[in-house]
Amino acid sequence: MNKNLATLYHIAEQDTRVIIGLMSGTSLDGLDIALTKIQGSGSNTRLELLAFESLEYSSAFRDEIRSVFSKETVYTEMLCAMNAKIGIAHAELVNKTLKKWKLKPEQINLIASHGQTVFHAPLGSPPPEGFTNSTLQIGDGDHIAMNTRIITISDFRQKHVAAGGEGAPLVIYGDYLLFGHSTENRVLLNIGGISNLTFLPAGRQVAGVFATDVGSGNTLMNQYMQAALSKPFDKDGELAADGEVNVALLAALFKHPFFEKVSPKTTGPELFNLSYLEGAQLQSGTTDLGNADVMATLSMFTARCIADTILQLSENYGELSLYVSGGGYLNKTLMNNLKTLLPGVAIDNTSVLGMNPEAKEAVLFALLANETVAGSPIEFPETSGAPAVCFGKVSFPD
Known part of the structure; x- marks a missing residue:
């Protein structure tokens, strides 16, 4: 041999x-x-x-x-x-x-x-x-x-x-083996460049388990910070916290067939990039929007991408526990947006499961x-x- x-x-x-x-x-x-x-x-x-x-x-x-x-x-x-x-x-x-x-x-x-x-x-x-x-x-x-x-x-x-x-996403395989629970419906959310999640219904059974990308994570926010301010990212979501969400731009960002697809689905920066943002700004007449307001809107966009899928799960399965990992969990403004959009969902990071979220x-x-x-x-x-x-x-x- x-x-x-x-x-x-x-x-x-x-x-x-x-x-x-x-x-x-x-x-x-x-x-x-x-x-x-x-x-x-x-x-x-x-x-x-x-x-x-x-x-x-x-x-x-x-x-x-x-x-x-x-x-x-x-x-x-x-x-x-x-x-x-x-x-x-x-x-x-x-x-x-x-x-x-x-x-x-x-x-x-x-x-x-x-x-x-x-x-x-x-x-x-x-x-x-x-x-x-x-x-x-x-x-x-x-x-x-x-x-x-x-x-x-x-x-x-x-x-x-x-x-x-x-x-x-491939995380479903490891999430299922490591984090399934006998009595708790769990959502394992990773906020990297793209946001993806794994749903693990209570009982550790494979039936009902699925993983899906849900939309933009950090990628649009990071790309905008790099292009507009020559910074790699918005530390702690500080700039976004100083701005206001623009309703017209937010609505335009959601006008794409990706959001009409049924999960599981996948996407990437090939879709969610600066060209995507520019198109949404043209469509909504917000090309003159200030940097802070753009970042506030992008932060809410990422939060809504995530929350919309989790709310659908909650309708079908009832009480959920959400565990967050990836660089996005460090973004305080993003996490606050999630908590506002998901008032009935227990949100924590994966450290409580014994896993470093990064x-x-x-x-x-x-x-x-x-x-x-x-x-x-x-x-x-x-x-x-x-x-x-x-x-x-x-x-x-x-």
């Missing part, structure tokens, strides 16, 4: 695995690195978050990613080069973090790398004639494996698309890698939008 396959087989046979999860989202702010210890698999999974780091990209590196990110036209040479460069950069960040944690590569069984999404084209965004829905994440796994000397599992979303899914997505990719090597596909109902597959491509360090 090939020695790499023998090593992977040995890892799969172990009762406990040490896996690093890597996540870089559409906010393009940096790389989340989660060190996990995972025992068992499937319904017997026990996961412990041992350490977590969130490392910012340099502004130059962020600009290089933006040159190929969510655009109709890119230079293929640059796209090809960034596939390798992101992989190498992520490997360097992992190596730097391992030194900080005083760990050697041989103490890590696997790296689970989400990669950097550069384009997401779900079924709701009609592809060119003769093509199907698709998604693309770059940051080559072979470069990560070669530069860290750790077996790497990457490119998770392609299998989801190949099996008939939309490529997103680390959750990176952790869940570590869990997906664990299922790929040691578990088996989870059979969710067709209405969940979650095909029963194992995810990722395996890259060996030699």
Whole structure:
């Protein structure tokens, strides 16, 4: 047997695995690195978050990613080069973090790398004639494996698309295994660049479980702050708090077929971007709106995207508990908007469930890698939008 396959087989046979999860989202702010210890698999999974780091990209590196990110036209040479460069950069960040944690590569069984999404084209965004829905994440796994000397599992979303899914969201698999509850109807909400949620009905049964994108998260707010004020984001939602929600602009932002679709559904910055905002401002006659009022409206837009879906769930299932993760939970104005829109819903962040809300997505990719090597596909109902597959491509360090 090939020695790499023998090593992977040995890892799969172990009762406990040490896996690093890597996540870089559409906010393009940096790389989340989660060190996990995972025992068992499937319904017997026990996961412990041992350490977590969130490392910012340099502004130059962020600009290089933006040159190929969510655009109709890119230079293929640059796209090809960034596939390798992101992989190498992520490997360097992992190596730097391992030194900080005083760990050697041989103490890590696997790296689970989400990669950097550069384009997401779900079924709701009609592809060119003769093509199907698709998604693309770059940051080559072979470069990560070669530069860290750790077996790497990457490119998770392609299998989801190949099996008939939309490529997103993938959190349903980990959320179901880690956070289901016997008596509580739970909503696990992640507010990253895009907002997505997983609904877990009480009883830990797969029937009724589903995950869906609900609309914009931080992406429109961040893009506007960068374009208008040369700031990466609105810290604590301070600028939004100083403004007033413009009702006409808010209504125009919701005039898109995405909001008429039934969940589960998916979207991305290919839809929710500055062009989308500019179109809504033209339509509503609000092109002269001040920065604070624009940000207040965008914050309420994100909150409404989330609340509308949760209110529908509440109508069908009654009392819900909402647990929030992702960078958006740090935005005080956004969270206050959510609490105003959802007065009957208990809202907290995932720390009360024992999960660092900033680390959750990176952790869940570590869990997906664990299922790929040691578990088996989870059979969710067709209405969940979650095909029963194992995810990722395996890259060996030699």
